[in-house]
Amino acid sequence: MQYQINKGTKGFGANILFENIQFEVKNNEKIAVIGANGCGKTTLMKIIASEEELDSGTIHKASSCRIGYLAQTTFTSESRTVQEELNEVFKDVEIMQKQLNEKFPDLHVMVMYVSTAKAAAKISVEQEQSDADIVVGLETSYMEKIKDQLADIKGKSRLQYLNGLAPEDHGNAYVTWERQAGAFIINTDVLKKHKLSEPKTYEDLLDRKYYNLIAMPDPKSSGTGYFFYKNLVNTMGEAKALAYIDQLEFNVKQFTESGSGPIKLLIQGEVGIGLGLTFQAVNQINTGSPFKIIYPKEGSPYSLTGTGLMKRHADDPDVQRVFDFIINDFLLYDKEHFSPEAILKDQKNTIQNYPTHIPYADMNGIEDIHEKERLLDLWKY
Numbered sequence: 532m533q534y535q536i537n538k539g540t541k542g543f544g545a546n547i548l549f550e551n552i553q554f555e556v557k558n559n560e561k562i563a564v565i566g567a568n569g570c571g572k573t574t575l576m577k578i579i580a581s582e583e584e585l586d587s588g589t590i591h592k593a594s595s596c597r598i599g600y601l602a603q604t605t606f607t608s609e610s611r612t613v614q615e616e617l618n619e620v621f622k623d624v625e626i627m628q629k630q631l632n633e634k635f636p637d638l639h640v641m642v643m644y645v646s647t648a649k650a651a652a653k654i655s656v657e658q659e660q661s662d663a664d665i666v667v668g669l670e671t672s673y674m675e676k677i678k679d680q681l682a683d684i685k686g687k688s689r690l691q692y693l694n695g696l697a698p699e700d701h702g703n704a705y706v707t708w709e710r711q712a713g714a715f716i717i718n719t720d721v722l723k724k725h726k727l728s729e730p731k732t733y734e735d736l737l738d739r740k741y742y743n744l745i746a747m748p749d750p751k752s753s754g755t756g757y758f759f760y761k762n763l764v765n766t767m768g769e770a771k772a773l774a775y776i777d778q779l780e781f782n783v784k785q786f787t788e789s790g791s792g793p794i795k796l797l798i799q800g801e802v803g804i805g806l807g808l809t810f811q812a813v814n815q816i817n818t819g820s821p822f823k824i825i826y827p828k829e830g831s832p833y834s835l836t837g838t839g840l841m842k843r844h845a846d847d848p849d850v851q852r853v854f855d856f857i858i859n860d861f862l863l864y865d866k867e868h869f870s871p872e873a874i875l876k877d878q879k880n881t882i883q884n885y886p887t888h889i890p891y892a893d894m895n896g897i898e899d900i901h902e903k904e905r906l907l908d909l910w911k912y
Contacts, residue, residue, distance in 0.1 A: 532555050532556070532557055532591070532593065533555075533556050533557060533558060533592070533593045533595075533596045534555065534556040534579065534590075534591070534592050534593070534596055534598075535554070535555035535556070535590070535591040535592075536552060536553060536554055536555075536578075536585070536588060536589070536590055537553055537588055537589045537590075537591070538551045538552075538553060538587070538588045538589070539551070539552045539553070539578070539585045539587070539588035539589075539590070540552075540585060540586050540587045540588055541571065541574055541575075541578065541583070541585055541586050542586060548570065548571030548574055548575075549570075549571050549575070551588075552588075564576075578590075579598060580598055580801065581598070581743060598743070599784075599785060622869075623865065623868075623869045624642055626864075626868075627642050627667075627857075627861060628640075628641075628642040630861060630864070631853065631856070631857075634856055635849075635852065635853060635856075638849055638853070640853055642667075654666065654677050654680060654841075655676065655677060661680070661841060661843070663841055664840070664841055664844040664847070664850045664853070664854075665838065665839070665840055665841065665844075665850065665853065665854050665857060666681075666705075666837075666838065666839050666841065667708065667838045667857065668708045668709065668836045668837075668838060669836055669837060669838075669839075670754050670834055670835070670836055670837075671701070671705075671707075671834075671835045671836060671837045671897070671898045672897065672898050672899065672900045672903050673900065674701070674704070674705050674836075674837040674839060674898075675701075675898050675899075675900055676900045678702070678704045678705075680841060680842055680843075681704045681705060681839040681840065681841065681842060682704075682839070682840040682841065682842045682845035683703050683704070684698055684703055684704070684705070684706065684839065684840055684854075684858075685698065685699070685703040687840075687854070687855060687858065688706050688858055688859065689859050690706075690858075690859060690862065690863070690875055691875060691876040691877070692706075692707060692874060692875055692876070693873060693874060693875065693876060696835070696874050701837065704839055705837035705838055705839035706837060706838050706839070706858045706862070707835055707836075707837055707874050708835075708836040708837055708838045708862065708865075708874075709835070709836050709865070709866075709870040709872065709874065710833050710834075710835055710870075710872040710873065710874050711755070711808050711809070711810065711833055711834050711835075711836070711870070711872065712808070712809045712826075712831045712832070712833040712872055712889050712891065713755060713758060713759055713762075713806060713807065713808060713809070713831055713832045713833060714806075714807065714808075714809050714812065714824045714825060714826050714827075714831055715729075715730055715736075715804055715805075715806065715824075715825040715826075715827060716793065716794065716797055716804070716805040716806075716807045716811075716812045716822055716823075716824060716825075717729055717803065717804060717822060717823040717824075717825060718797045718798075718800060718802070718803050718804075718805075718820075718821060718822060719821045719822070719823050720800065720821045721744065721797075721800055721802065721803035722803045722804075725740075725744070725803065727740055727741065727744075727803065729823070729825060730804060730825070730827075731825065731827070731828055732827055732828040732829065733763065733766070733775070733827055733829055736779055736782065736804070737775070737778050737779060737782065738782075739781070739782070741782045741803070741804060742781065742782050743782065743784045743802075744782065744784065744802050744803040744804055745779070745782045745783045745784060745802060745803075745804045745805070745806070746783065746784055746785050746786075746787055746792060746793035746796045746797070746801075746802045746804070746805045746806070747759065747779075747783055747786055747787070747793060747805075747806040748786070748787050748788075748789065748790045748792055748793060748806065748807075749786040749787060749788060749912070750906075750907060750910050751907050751910055752788045752789070753787070753788065753789055753790045753792075754790065754834055755790030755806075755807065755808055755834070756786070756787075756790065756806075757834075757903060757906075757907070758832045758833060758834045758894065758897060759806050759832050760772075760776075760906065760910065761832065761894065761896065761897055761903075761906065762829070762830070762832035762892050762893075762894065763775060763776070764906065765892070765893050765894065765895060765896070766829045766830075766892070766893070769906075769909075773909060776910075776912070780912055783912075784796070784801065784802050785802075786912050790807065790808060790811075791807070791808075791811060793805030793806055793807045794807050794808075794811045794812065794815065797815075797820075797822065798815065798820060809824060809831075809872070809885070809886065809889070810869070810870060810872075810885075812824050813882065813883075813884050813885050813886075816884050817883055817884055824886060826886075826889065826890050829892060830890050830891060830892025830893065831889050831890055831891050831892055832892050832894060833872075833891055833892070833894055833897075834894075834897060835874075835897070835898070838857065838858055838862075840854050863875075866878055866879075867879060867881055868881075868882070871885055872889065873889075
């Protein structure tokens with residue numbers, strides 16, 4: 532027996548959803564729960580996932596039993612349509628497209644979103660046959676990987692970068708596009724419900740009181756997950772970091788496929804702690820979510836992205852005009868409205884509730900693609 536409910540009863544006010552139910556789940560069983568709308572199927576699933584409690588009855592669960600739960604609604608806001616959700620996710624891409632159309636009415640400029648790993652693989656495979664003119668916002672580890680396909684952009688940027696982030700620091704192959712800082716994102720309502728204190732350090736996350744209440748992006752599919760992983764390696768050393776992750780896994784409800792996965796689980800109240808991105812948390816705080824941003828004592832891990840000009844299109848005057856606009860005018864707009872974390876000197880932060888002093892961690896080696904591939908080979912979850 533893996534899971535069992537005895538004489539379980541649940542209701543809301545005078546409405547009894549189910550009464551004195553009894554069932555058990557054995558090893559390797561596959562069970563479907565069917566019933567009319569409103570009979571309590573979703574509530575039962577939430578009880579099994581520890582998101583709701585029985586009014587009466589008992590639950591028995593084997594110590595080896597781990598429960599995963601995919602919520603009925605996975606959007607960041609249940610009130611949004613599919614189109615509205617897509618518009619929110621790709622808002623900066625849409626605005627870039629709009630500004631390019633207005634700035635260059637004589638050109639047909641198409642902005643195409645491709646995920647990080649797929650974009651890098653596409654460019655690496657296609658090489659000289661790539662139809663991309665400009666690569667925008669690709670993780671710097673991947674920018675380094677395709678560096679031989681990027682044009683020399685010396686002197687093209689008119690912006691003043693912080694030390695270590697200027698184009699010449701990347702061999703004039705690309706400009707730094709944005710910095711994305713990670714943090715412990717807390718759903719304060721969930722922690723209050725469980726009467727739990729907030730974690731302050733990575734070590735705190737190992738406390739068994741946080742069992743099944745933590746979400747972290749999977750480093751193998753998420754750049755956000757990787758920079759948390761790399762930060763642990765930099766802070767603790769490789770052997771201790773791997774041992775730490777083995778212990779952390781006990782408390783993790785889900786290693787999510789995407790970097791936004793923990794935020795979605797936090798919104799749904801399925802976890803109380805998410806290892807996620809600052810800007811995602813701020814977006815939710817500004818819409819009323821009960822979130823709090825905590826930077827671990829060890830510092831905030833972060834990733835950098837870059838923007839470069841493909842070598843085979845570098846002599847095209849129209850491509851040069853568009854590239855100049857993107858890395859100067861639009862980059863400043865992006866910092867002001869979407870990604871205010873400091874990469875430029877005298878950069879302004881105008882976004883409501885965005886932290887102004889982020890204690891960035893040691894991210895030495897974050898751009899080393901070979902180190903990344905080696906560490907991902909060691910990740911076993």
